[in-house]
Amino acid sequence: MSLTSIGARGGIAHAGVSQGVIELRQAFTGAELIGQLLWPLVTLVALFLVRDVPIGGGGATLDTYILPGALGMFVALGMLLVVQQLAADREDGSLLRARITPNGIPAYLVGKSVQISATILAYLAIVLGPALLFVDGLALGRPGSWLTFAWVLLLGLIATQGIGAVLGSLVSSSRGAGYVSLPVLALIAISGVFAPISALPAWxxxxxxxxxxxxxxxxMRSALLPESAAALEVGGTWRPVETAVVLGAWAxxxxxxxxxxxxxMTRKESGSRVAARRERALQRVG
Structure with a gap:
């Protein structure tokens, strides 16, 4: 690898990280901050309300089971964030500007990854920090617990944002992004976040x-819950190898x-198409 290519990649990374930090600051400033805090706070309230609801045997409660799944859900919502932001950037011409800028698309991807990953990490901190004060039955002191949490989180961020980028390339407007959100939310609903997947129909x-x-x-459950909680899972085990393989393959x-x-997708972008989409968006608002 030549020094020129190394320097180019370094420039792409620097430009992407800088843009991601700027977008992150904007997302957590002013009125935007209220929207960012809404769903983590709603999740905390829900966890608190079900803290005494029993599940399975051995005195386990529903909040203990839901907390790790909720953390996984917020990571999965990275798919929707990517879809929504790609649609918005395509509609307002940001993607077109990235295309005509040298190394613009790689820098754009780095910036989006930085911004969305940092946003998700903030969500997790907002939920997990206070939840540790009232959710009992977690096994955070178990050897390897936080290491498992780290690799699941890393693979999950990469996998879900990659899927989001592919889905986002298929839509050209914010309305289209809303339609894509529906099957993603349905997938989250059937993925064992709110109840053990073993309770669902086999298909x-x-x-x-x-x-x-x-x-x-x-x-997330394998990282944060005691070994006894695996009895509620499919096959009665945490299946760490399968988890790493599936998440790694999607990543x-x-x-x-x-x-x-x-x-x-950006090769098809042009000033006239951006102008037409803006006109349609204005007509919908009007």
């Missing part, structure tokens, strides 16, 4: 296990596919 449980959302929740697929589909 639903089988379909959920094809996608990374279920494995995110399972991986690799996302890393390979996202730059390709975005480049292909």
């Amino acid at each position: 639903v449980a089988g379909a959920a296990q094809v996608f990374p959302v279920y494995w995110l929740g399972l991986g 690799v697929a996302g890393l390979v596919a996202a730059p390709v589909v975005l480049r292909r």
Whole structure:
């Protein structure tokens, strides 16, 4: 690898990180901050309300089970954030500007990854920090617990944002992003976040296990819950190898596919198309 290519990659990373930090600051400033805090705070309230609801045997309560799944859910919501932001950037011409800038698309992807990953980490901190004060039955002192949490989180961020980039390349407007959100939310609902997946019909449980959302929740539960809680899972085990394989496969697929589909999509962008989309958006508002 030449010094020129190394310098170019360093420039892409620097430009992407700088843009991501700027967008992150904007997302957590002023009125935007209220929207960012809403869902983490709603999740905390829900956890508090079910803190005495029993589940299974041995005195376990529903909040203990839901907390790791909720953390996985917030990571999975990275898919929707990518779809929504890609649609908005395509509609207002930001993607077109990135295309005509040298190394603009790689820098754009780095910036979005930084901004969305940091946003999700903030969500997790907002939920997990206070929840530790009232959610009992967690096994955070178990050897390897936080290491498992870290690798599940890393693979989950990469996998879900890669899927989001592919889905986002298929829509050209904020309205289209809203339509894409519906099946993603349905997938989250059947992926064992709110109840053990073993309680669902076999065909639903089988379909959920094809996608990374279920494995995110399972991986988080394996990191934060005691070994005895695995009895509620499919097969009665945490299945760490399967979790790593599925999340890793989706992560690799996302890393390979996202730059390709975005480049292909941005080749079709033009000033006239951006202007037409803006006009349609104004007509909807009017």
